[in-house]
Amino acid sequence: MSQPSLQTSRDYARESAEMVDTTKNTLIYTTWGRKTAKPVNPNVAAKLVSKAKRPLLIVGSEIVGNEQLTEKAIGIGIKGVPIAATGHSITAFNGKAVNAKYINVHALAHYLGDENWKGLDGKGSYDMIVFLGHKKYYLDQVLSGFKNFTDLKTIAIERHFMQNATLSFGNLRPEVHVEALDEFIENL
Amino acid sequence: MSKISTGHFSIEDLENVQITIGKIVGAIEEKVAEESDMGPTAKPSVSALRDWDHQLLTRYQPVYTPQCDQCCYCTFGKCDLGGNKEGACGINLAAHQSREFLLRVITGAAAHSGHGRHLLHYLIERHGRDHPLDVGPSNLLAPNVQMVTGIKPKTLGDLEAAIEYVEEQLTQLLATIHMGQEGAAIDFESKAMHGGMLDHVGMEISDLAQISCLGMPKSDPEAPLAEIGMGCIDATKPMLLAIGHNVAGVANMIDYMHENNLSDKIELGGLCCTAIDMTRYQMDKGGTPHAKVVGTLAKELKMIRSGIPDVIVVDEQCVRADVLNEAKRLSIPVITTNEKIMYGLRNRSKDKADDIIEDLASGKEAGALILDLDLLGEVAPRLVMKVAPLRKEKGVKALPTDEELGTLAAKCVYCGACEMVCPNNLEIMDAMKACVEGDLTKFEILHDHCVACGRCDQDCPKGIPVLDVIEKASQKVISQEKGMMRAGRGQISDPEIRQEGVNLVMGTTPGIIALVGCSNYPEGTKDLYKLAEEMLKRNYIMVTSGCSAMDLGMYKDEDGKTLYERYPAKFLGGNLINVGSCVSNSHITGTAIKVAAIFAQRNITGNYEEIADYIMNRIGAVGVAWGAYSQKAASIATGCNRMGIPVVVGPHGSKYRRALIGKPYEEEHWKLYDARNGEDLPIPASPEFLLTTVESVEELMPILAKNCIRPSDNNMGRMIKLTHYIELSQKYLGQMPEDWHRFVRTETDLPLAKREELLKMLEKDHGWEIDWKKKKIMSGPRMKSDVSAQPTNLKRLCKGEC
Numbered sequence: 001m002s003q004p005s006l007q008t009s010r011d012y013a014r015e016s017a018e019m020v021d022t023t024k025n026t027l028i029y030t031t032w033g034r035k036t037a038k039p040v041n042p043n044v045a046a047k048l049v050s051k052a053k054r055p056l057l058i059v060g061s062e063i064v065g066n067e068q069l070t071e072k073a074i075g076i077g078i079k080g081v082p083i084a085a086t087g088h089s090i091t092a093f094n095g096k097a098v099n100a101k102y103i104n105v106h107a108l109a110h111y112l113g114d115e116n117w118k119g120l121d122g123k124g125s126y127d128m129i130v131f132l133g134h135k136k137y138y139l140d141q142v143l144s145g146f147k148n149f150t151d152l153k154t155i156a157i158e159r160h161f162m163q164n165a166t167l168s169f170g171n172l173r174p175e176v177h178v179e180a181l182d183e184f185i186e187n188l
Numbered sequence: 189m190s191k192i193s194t195g196h197f198s199i200e201d202l203e204n205v206q207i208t209i210g211k212i213v214g215a216i217e218e219k220v221a222e223e224s225d226m227g228p229t230a231k232p233s234v235s236a237l238r239d240w241d242h243q244l245l246t247r248y249q250p251v252y253t254p255q256c257d258q259c260c261y262c263t264f265g266k267c268d269l270g271g272n273k274e275g276a277c278g279i280n281l282a283a284h285q286s287r288e289f290l291l292r293v294i295t296g297a298a299a300h301s302g303h304g305r306h307l308l309h310y311l312i313e314r315h316g317r318d319h320p321l322d323v324g325p326s327n328l329l330a331p332n333v334q335m336v337t338g339i340k341p342k343t344l345g346d347l348e349a350a351i352e353y354v355e356e357q358l359t360q361l362l363a364t365i366h367m368g369q370e371g372a373a374i375d376f377e378s379k380a381m382h383g384g385m386l387d388h389v390g391m392e393i394s395d396l397a398q399i400s401c402l403g404m405p406k407s408d409p410e411a412p413l414a415e416i417g418m419g420c421i422d423a424t425k426p427m428l429l430a431i432g433h434n435v436a437g438v439a440n441m442i443d444y445m446h447e448n449n450l451s452d453k454i455e456l457g458g459l460c461c462t463a464i465d466m467t468r469y470q471m472d473k474g475g476t477p478h479a480k481v482v483g484t485l486a487k488e489l490k491m492i493r494s495g496i497p498d499v500i501v502v503d504e505q506c507v508r509a510d511v512l513n514e515a516k517r518l519s520i521p522v523i524t525t526n527e528k529i530m531y532g533l534r535n536r537s538k539d540k541a542d543d544i545i546e547d548l549a550s551g552k553e554a555g556a557l558i559l560d561l562d563l564l565g566e567v568a569p570r571l572v573m574k575v576a577p578l579r580k581e582k583g584v585k586a587l588p589t590d591e592e593l594g595t596l597a598a599k600c601v602y603c604g605a606c607e608m609v610c611p612n613n614l615e616i617m618d619a620m621k622a623c624v625e626g627d628l629t630k631f632e633i634l635h636d637h638c639v640a641c642g643r644c645d646q647d648c649p650k651g652i653p654v655l656d657v658i659e660k661a662s663q664k665v666i667s668q669e670k671g672m673m674r675a676g677r678g679q680i681s682d683p684e685i686r687q688e689g690v691n692l693v694m695g696t697t698p699g700i701i702a703l704v705g706c707s708n709y710p711e712g713t714k715d716l717y718k719l720a721e722e723m724l725k726r727n728y729i730m731v732t733s734g735c736s737a738m739d740l741g742m743y744k745d746e747d748g749k750t751l752y753e754r755y756p757a758k759f760l761g762g763n764l765i766n767v768g769s770c771v772s773n774s775h776i777t778g779t780a781i782k783v784a785a786i787f788a789q790r791n792i793t794g795n796y797e798e799i800a801d802y803i804m805n806r807i808g809a810v811g812v813a814w815g816a817y818s819q820k821a822a823s824i825a826t827g828c829n830r831m832g833i834p835v836v837v838g839p840h841g842s843k844y845r846r847a848l849i850g851k852p853y854e855e856e857h858w859k860l861y862d863a864r865n866g867e868d869l870p871i872p873a874s875p876e877f878l879l880t881t882v883e884s885v886e887e888l889m890p891i892l893a894k895n896c897i898r899p900s901d902n903n904m905g906r907m908i909k910l911t912h913y914i915e916l917s918q919k920y921l922g923q924m925p926e927d928w929h930r931f932v933r934t935e936t937d938l939p940l941a942k943r944e945e946l947l948k949m950l951e952k953d954h955g956w957e958i959d960w961k962k963k964k965i966m967s968g969p970r971m972k973s974d975v976s977a978q979p980t981n982l983k984r985l986c987k988g989e990c
Contacts, residue, residue, distance in 0.1 A: 029608050033257025033270045061884040087883030094922045102921055104891070106842070106881045110251045110849045117853065135710065136613050138883065141253040141842035148254055148272055148281055160613070171604065 019043065020180045022169040026161045032144055037156070040167035042180045045130075045155050046187030048167070049081065052128030052153075054119070058105065060134035061087030069133055072181040074098055079188040081130070084108055084120060089133060105134075109142050113150045129154045132181075136160045157184055227795025230338030231353050234360050234382055240797045241378035241830065243981055247857040248829075248848035248878040250377055252285040255843055259284050262367040277368040286376035287365060289822070289846045293383040294361045296823030299505050300771055301354045301390030302528070303434055306504075308347055308393060310436050310561070311401045317345025322400045324407025326682040331781035331792065332392040332774050336385060338794030344400065347393045354386045354393075361386075377846075384826025385796070391824075392774035399678050402439055403470040404768070407681035409757040411766075412474060414467035416481040416741045417669035423496045425455040426576030428568060430479075431488060431511065432503035433770060435465035437525040440565025441501070442469055442478045450569050457482045459491060460506045461734055461769035467675040468768060477675055483742075484707035484735035485817075489514065489640040490659050490666075495586025498576040499548075501568050504528040505770075506706070506818060510642075512555055519584050521548035521575060522555035525564050533557040541566045549574045587660045588653075596657050597623035599650045606644035606654050611840070612637055612710070616644060616654060623661055631661035636712035673741035674752040676733070676768020680779040682786055684759035688729075689787025693806045695905020697761040698912055699896030700729045702776045705813030705821045707735040708840045715885040716814060717743040720751055720764065722889055726912050727761035728896075733773050735815065737766040773824050777831055780807050797982065804832020805860065805979040808896035808909065810875070811835035812888070816844075825879055834875035834895050836888060841881045848878035852927065855970075860899065863978035866986035870971045871899040871979065872931045886920040894925070899979040903936040906973075911939040929954050933973035935965045 023039035049055045057076050063069040070092045077083045077098030085093055086105035093100035101120045111117040117125050129152055131139055139156065143164035146154050156162035159177035161170045169180060229236050257270035259279065267275030274280045279287070311319070320343055321329050328334070330341050333350045341347050361383050364370050370379075398404060405411040421427065430438045438458070445451045456479040458466045466479035482491050485506045491497065492514045500515050504526045508514075512531040515522045524530050536544045536556040544567050547553045558564045588596060600620040607616050614637055619630035635658055644654035659666070691697035701723050709715060716739050720730050732740055741750050755764040759779070767775045784790040784802040792799050803809075811828050813821045816837040822844050825835040829848060837844070850857060852873035862869040874897040882888045893912040901909060910931055917925040929950055932938060938946045947963060950956040956968025983989055 027608065031256075032254070034268050035257065035270050061887070064884075086887075088886035088921055091886075091920075091922045101926070102923070104880065104887065105883060106251065106847055107849050107877070109253075110249070110847075111851065111853075114851065117851075135839055135883070137611065138710075138839040138842055138881070141255070144255070144257075145251065145253040148257060148270060149252060160608075171608070 020176060020183050022172060022180045025171040027171060028161060028163050032140070032164055035147060036163045037161070037165040037168040039161070039170050040155065042157070042169075042183035043187045045157060045167060046184045048153075048155065049128055049130055050188055054124065054126040055081050055128040055130060056084055056120075056126040057081045057130045057132065058084045058086060058108065059089045059100075059132050060105065060139070061089050062135060063089050063092055063133035068178050072178065072185065073132055075181075075185045076130075076132070076188065079185060081188070082120065086134075105138075105142060109145055112146070112152060127153065131156045131158060131162070131165070134158065136162070140164055157181060225791050225793045226338050227791060227793050227798070229796050230794030232336070232382075232796060234357065234379060237382065237385075237796055237830070238375070238378050240800065241381045242374060244381070244829070244832070244878065245374055245377055245848070248850050250282070250286060250373060251847045251849050252282055253842050253845055253847070254281060254285050255845055257281065264367075278371060279368070282373040283371055283376060285845050286373040286380065287370070289844060290361065290376050290380040290383060291365055292819045292822040292844060293380045293387070293826045294358055294823070296818065296820035297354075297383050297387035297390060298358055299820050300387055300394060300823070301351065301358065303504060303771065304390045304394035304397070305351050305355070306434065306526070307436060308344065308351060308397050311397050312344050312348075315344060315401050317343060317348075319344045319401060321346075321396050322406060323396055323679050324681045326407065326679060328682055328782055328785055330392055330396055331778040331785065332388045335781050335792045335794070335796055335799055336389050340793065341396070344397060347397060350389060351393050354390045357382065357386050380826050381830040384823050384828070385830050387823040388774045388777050388827040391771040392778060394771040395678070395768060395774060398435065398465065402435065402468075403472045404465070404468040405471050405675060405677045407679050407684070408472070408677045409765075410474070411468070411675045411677040411757065412471055412477055413672045413752060414477040414479070414481055414675050416483065416671045416673045416738055418482055418487060418491060418494070419667045419669040420480050421457050421482060421496060422455045425453065426572045427455040427457065427497045428499050428501065428572040429457050429459065429482070429491065429497035430462050430466065430501045430503070431459045432507045432526070433461040433505035434503040434526060435462055435469060437501065437503060437561040437564045438462055438466050438479075439469050440561050441568045442466070444565040445569045446478075448569070450573065451478065454569055454572055456480065459483060459488050460485055461771075462503055464676055464734070464737065464769040467673070471675050481673055481738055484738055486639045486707040489642055489655065492518070492520070493586060493656060493659060495584055498579055499523065499568060499572040501525060501564070502529055505820070516554045518586055519551060519579055519582060521571060523564065523568060523571075524555065524557045525559065525561065527559065530557050531555065535559070537563065541570065545571050545574060549578060587656055593657060593660050594624065596652050599652055601650060603649060605647045605649060609643040609647045611639060611641060611643070611708070614638060619661075620657075623657070628661040628664075631658050632665045634658055635662035635665060636714070639708055669742060671741040671743065672750045672752050673738055674757055674764075674766045676737070676766050676772050677757055678768060678772065679775045680759045680765075680782065682782065685779070685782045685786045688759050689783045691761065692783060692808065693787065693900055695808060695898065695901035695909055698726065698728055698893070698905075698909050699808035699810065700731055700779070701892055702809065702811045703730060703732040703736045703740065703814070704734055704773055704776070704811060704824065705736055705816045705837075706818050707739060707815045708817035708838070709815040710839050710884070713739040713742055716740050717751065719812070719814070719885050719889065722916075723892065724751065724755050724762055724764060729759065729761055730755075730764045731767060731776050731779075732765065733767045733776070734770045740764075770820060776811070777828060777833070780809060780831060780833065783807055798985065800831045801981050801985070804981070805871075806898055806900040807833075808898045808901075809833050810892050810895050812892065813841065814838045814885070814888075816841045829878040832878075834877055835879050836882050836891065837879065839881055839883055847880045849880050850876050852876060852930070860979045860981055861983055861986050863980045863986045864976070866983065866989060869899070869977055869979055872897055872971065873927075874898065874931070889920050890916040890925060897931055899977070902975050903934065903973060906931065906933065906937040907939055910937060914939065914942075929956075930970070932965070933969050933971045935963060937973065
């Protein structure tokens, strides 16, 4: 069986001189069910986040030690999106000018489904959840819970296609992922 | 017919009379019933502890993360339950997920109990029903069995009634999986709790039987050290590899090798829990273990593909389904020894050893099923002596050569297929690129993160045997994988509980961290070492078993010593205890039961709810199954959960589909009764969960410290626990934990060195009133500090309620 190759920066450059297309490769290894994420481009994702009343960026430990991803996560935080730092990702935000708080992702997922939860800042729960820096298999599970048991809109801006999100980037090479995040931040 | 009670009796003047006693029906139950200490729930039915479960599940609510949104159980379906819809039978996704979780739990419980039944049957045949249980210097021999069933076993035969109870209940639970029927997720959850409880009974029966009959260490802190690691295997000798979880057959192989002076001539190694139990066999009087431990399930395929084993013997449980196919490619005969795994092989149990050896050595047959374990004992060692020179002569080629390695790596087109199918999404493409340039370091790092599942091989469009490439490229690090593991010591003895129980209940020993479970780690094996070393330095009691016990022994400090060589194995703070194999996990819950029985003098017999209530509110213990992958890990964890012991699993554990997590912000869930007067007793939100996942080992450490906090902590104990929680948060998360103040009842709970600083924070950040002259907290805490309080979840235990 032939496998579609991951798109390279050069492919993207050929297709579009200005924008990164993150919707091409949505190959998955196994299925969860009928409902699958819609692939989304960075500018569209950013506009949806900008329009949300209470967006939240959930950042996982995979950013630790990855300077580029850390920089992008901070970039999103600087644009005013509050950050839930899961795992030990908070170590990348300590001392930075962002609104980041540590919380365990499984507990957070539980609280996010609870209308009575007051949020990380006591101002109420959230309506748009964005994910970055997570292990693929772990996030697949967390998103599966959101998809099936809450009305929350979720956007995965990871380098893997996250089929259980509402919207997700497709599978990307690391360098293309960074470009896509830049474009996401620009459009916030 | 006259009725004969148990015990000794004599019949005089009778000759040539044969008396056959098949089974003394009901005698044990009668004897137990006569005793006055029988609690209210001996041999509980599926619903007997439902109220307790519902109480737990109200505070710790199920959080579902489905692996599949559909149900395909019956021919109505498959049904799409996405969005928590109902299927054709009326079940919704939440209930179906809880049913799926129950299925995992009872599968795990059945694996352990099936193992227990097999061992018990086999050992009774060899040693007789009256063979005494001998597990060390303890009067309380079987805490789980006694607490759950009310039976106080003294002999092998006494365990039969307990295993029968487990089997009957597992059948009842399995019946509830059938389509339709139960519609409430919470009741599937209660049933899962029941299955987990049964699992600990089944495990305990297995280990008590084998410790008593196979000369395994008996609560021995000086249990010998065994060599561990792929690098410790001497490939120059004929190698016999045993894989699985049932040591009965391997014990016979060891005996045969000993009796025939083959012990030094054959390299005997093991994978998974059989390996651990091989190192325990006949070690109750010390000595050098008769076998080496290769490692965990993650090493199974790598060890086979190394081509080093000359014969493979498998028994049951964590054994790959493709062992025969993989071995066949390398001319390694496989012997299956247990009805659970037969691989389609011809049953040779009644054949002559010579015939079997001839057929397997010649390659006429790829393997054999031998259920007669005495026959196995002879065949396997003789076969390996015969096959090894033949394989050498034949020049069986396993891994690629150095030249082939470069060629294979160069075939990679970087499509990413291997990374997508890899359970850990390892960066294989980068390693392939580096390999082409002659840099093997990336593969060497991948080797430890790789669980050797082989999915990458199957999806590579260029046909690259990716796993072989990883293994070949990592030969240097594999050859250095040489460590030491303390052979499983079995139970914690009664005298040890007497010595340490008070420190645990008061909190002055900050907690027990049980590092158990399998090898599906998120970031390789070293995280276990980091975790254990940190917590040992902080005086936690580290208890370990199974795959975790193995992987802990793989790392050394700068002096070349493993943790097992650096830390003693007594039941004291700062000690590292390997209880044994998977079934030895029952000794961890058994320890908590023993604290209730011995330290607190609670009656444990058939008294599950009261003892679980005691454990939950007083013993700061947390289980960690960092690499949990199997159904057995789910059942072990759930058995702990019903006892109120929280368990953390690594991120792969999210695939168990459900967690049990509390909401600290809902204050109504964080209060108990004070048994002295029945009044409400606010408690800290700890444990915060009964089962949850954690993302990284850095996040894990402060979580463990926090979740060892219990309502019964005295001020010194709370101060110690709070100190560790704060320090570990600062060390690994770089900040003070946000909720530290919630655990403060009085100024004497505060870490001494930081007391003034923390009092200032309580005043400034949380509005607490401080009397600065006396350095005393005047108002603010939600809880009072009262060491005489008797925290309980059970209203019936309060004064005036009975």
